[in-house]
Amino acid sequence: MKRNFEMMTIKIILLVVFVFVGCKAQQDNIVFKSKEKVDYPLSNDETKLLDSIQYRSFLFFTQESDPTNGLVKDRSASWAPASIAAIGFALPSYAVGVERNWISRDEAAKITLNTLKFFFNSVQSTDTNATGYKGFYYHFLRINSGTREWNCELSSVDTGLLMMGIIFARNYYDLDNDIENKIRLLAEKLINRLDWEFFKMPPTGEYANTISMGWTPEKGMHFMGWNGYNEALFLYILAAGSGMKNVEASYDSWLASYNWRTPYPELSHVVFPPLFGHQFSHTFIDFRGLVDKYMKEKGIDYFENSRRATFVQRLYAIDNPHDWAGYDSLCWGITASDGPTDKYNFDDKKFIGYAGRGTSGPDLNYFDDGTIAPYAAISSIVFAPEIVFPTIKSINEKYGKGLWGPYGYFDSFNPTINWFNKEYIGIDQGPLLLMIENFRTGLIWNYVMKDSVIQMGLTRLGFEYLK
Numbered sequence: 001m002k003r004n005f006e007m008m009t010i011k012i013i014l015l016v017v018f019v020f021v022g023c024k025a026q027q028d029n030i031v032f033k034s035k036e037k038v039d040y041p042l043s044n045d046e047t048k049l050l051d052s053i054q055y056r057s058f059l060f061f062t063q064e065s066d067p068t069n070g071l072v073k074d075r076s077a078s079w080a081p082a083s084i085a086a087i088g089f090a091l092p093s094y095a096v097g098v099e100r101n102w103i104s105r106d107e108a109a110k111i112t113l114n115t116l117k118f119f120f121n122s123v124q125s126t127d128t129n130a131t132g133y134k135g136f137y138y139h140f141l142r143i144n145s146g147t148r149e150w151n152c153e154l155s156s157v158d159t160g161l162l163m164m165g166i167i168f169a170r171n172y173y174d175l176d177n178d179i180e181n182k183i184r185l186l187a188e189k190l191i192n193r194l195d196w197e198f199f200k201m202p203p204t205g206e207y208a209n210t211i212s213m214g215w216t217p218e219k220g221m222h223f224m225g226w227n228g229y230n231e232a233l234f235l236y237i238l239a240a241g242s243g244m245k246n247v248e249a250s251y252d253s254w255l256a257s258y259n260w261r262t263p264y265p266e267l268s269h270v271v272f273p274p275l276f277g278h279q280f281s282h283t284f285i286d287f288r289g290l291v292d293k294y295m296k297e298k299g300i301d302y303f304e305n306s307r308r309a310t311f312v313q314r315l316y317a318i319d320n321p322h323d324w325a326g327y328d329s330l331c332w333g334i335t336a337s338d339g340p341t342d343k344y345n346f347d348d349k350k351f352i353g354y355a356g357r358g359t360s361g362p363d364l365n366y367f368d369d370g371t372i373a374p375y376a377a378i379s380s381i382v383f384a385p386e387i388v389f390p391t392i393k394s395i396n397e398k399y400g401k402g403l404w405g406p407y408g409y410f411d412s413f414n415p416t417i418n419w420f421n422k423e424y425i426g427i428d429q430g431p432l433l434l435m436i437e438n439f440r441t442g443l444i445w446n447y448v449m450k451d452s453v454i455q456m457g458l459t460r461l462g463f464e465y466l467k
Contacts, residue, residue, distance in 0.1 A: 088158075160232070273356075276335045313377075
């Protein structure tokens with residue numbers, strides 16, 4: 001969607017994202033404590049900073065999309081196809097725009113309706129050029145036609161993220177008018193036609209009864225299912241609430257391979273090194289106080305688990321076992337992101353491109369090549385504002401001009417070789433924008449948590465509030 005936002009940019013962005021430059025960010029010795037004991041009132045400058053970050057991220061979803069079909073590009077590159085997961089994040093982003101007066105409710109509702117119409121009316125078949133099959137959709141779609149791109153997979157988790165955005169939309173657009181009535185009707189139809197039995201793995205083997213990661217018409221079902229702990233936690237709740245049979249057995253398989261570790265004292269948690277895995281599900285579902293049988297035994301909820309994972313990333317940066325430039329208590333955040341690629345060489349150290357980077361402590365990290373993603377820390381603002389705000393201020397001061405562009409913070413940078421990415425990725429911009437909003441108002445949580453599918457899913461999987 002191409003739209004003229006110059007006046008809004010003048011009014012909001014020139015409040016100045018770099019308002020903290022010149023105020024030297026100090027190293028801190030923050031000691032971890034439970035979330036219940038943390039209180040973080042916003043200063044005026046911090047409020048302005050969040051306004052700027054959110055607005056720029058919002059622009060990604062309005063400028064890098066087609067309003068006629070609602071498809072949102074995977075990334076800001078001119079060649080990029082649409083990403084169905086990015087669309088899942090876009091739908092609540094439009095509502096954030098409404099609440100912050102960046103877009104009218106009517107305009108947001110029209111974009112949302114166009115999106116749902118496209119997906120409902122698109123071709124569902126085994127044809128290699130279809131848009132989806134069995135109620136699920138291909139990971140990447142051609143931005144204009146909406147058909148499958150790159151021979152990619154029919155993706156369970158990416159369809160799930162799309163559906164979470166749709167679930168938000170059907171609760172947010174609650175007025176009794178033609179457009180919003182149609183949004184709710186189409187949302188229900190899209191959710192109801194998900195065929196979870198198609199995606200269920202066989203009842204034996206390592207991935208018994210789990211939800212498969214994907215399917216292609218050329219090769220059939222992917223050999224791996226979603227288990228362990230990662231970004232797919234929400235997927236089982238969605239499946240449980242929308243008709244998956246014997247989902248309790250599927251969820252038991254999911255839980256069976258959890259990895260509980262203590263990377264640092266007082267920070268025991270279920271680990272998953274890339275930080276996005278501790279953020280995606282929380283973007284939509286408010287896990288504060290919620291536990292399943294595994295977490296009940298451990299005595300912490302999933303929100304606290306993500307808080308601990310966030311603190312671990314900061315401590316890892318302080319330890320800096322690979323001696324990368326820039327890593328410290330005010331510069332951290334390792335997650336799936338773009339990277340410099342192997343064309344760079346520094347003291348024979350290896351650099352890579354896009355990868356699922358992450359760390360769960362010094363003895364468990366993935367692809368740590370000194371690349372930091374600003375969205376990693378910022379998307380944890382709901383979990384640990386007392387360490388996220390100092391980090392934002394510090395990277396603004398040290399790297400601001402190289403990191404900031406038309407949609408806010410670029411996806412990633414590497415201080416060791418002075419590399420700055422110049423692209424944006426939809427599934428990184430989405431959590432950044434929405435988690436800030438959850439921190440400020442709880443907007444996404446409030447509407448998703450009232451949905452009958454989510455409530456049924458939590459109930460079927462045995463979630464309860466920790467006493």
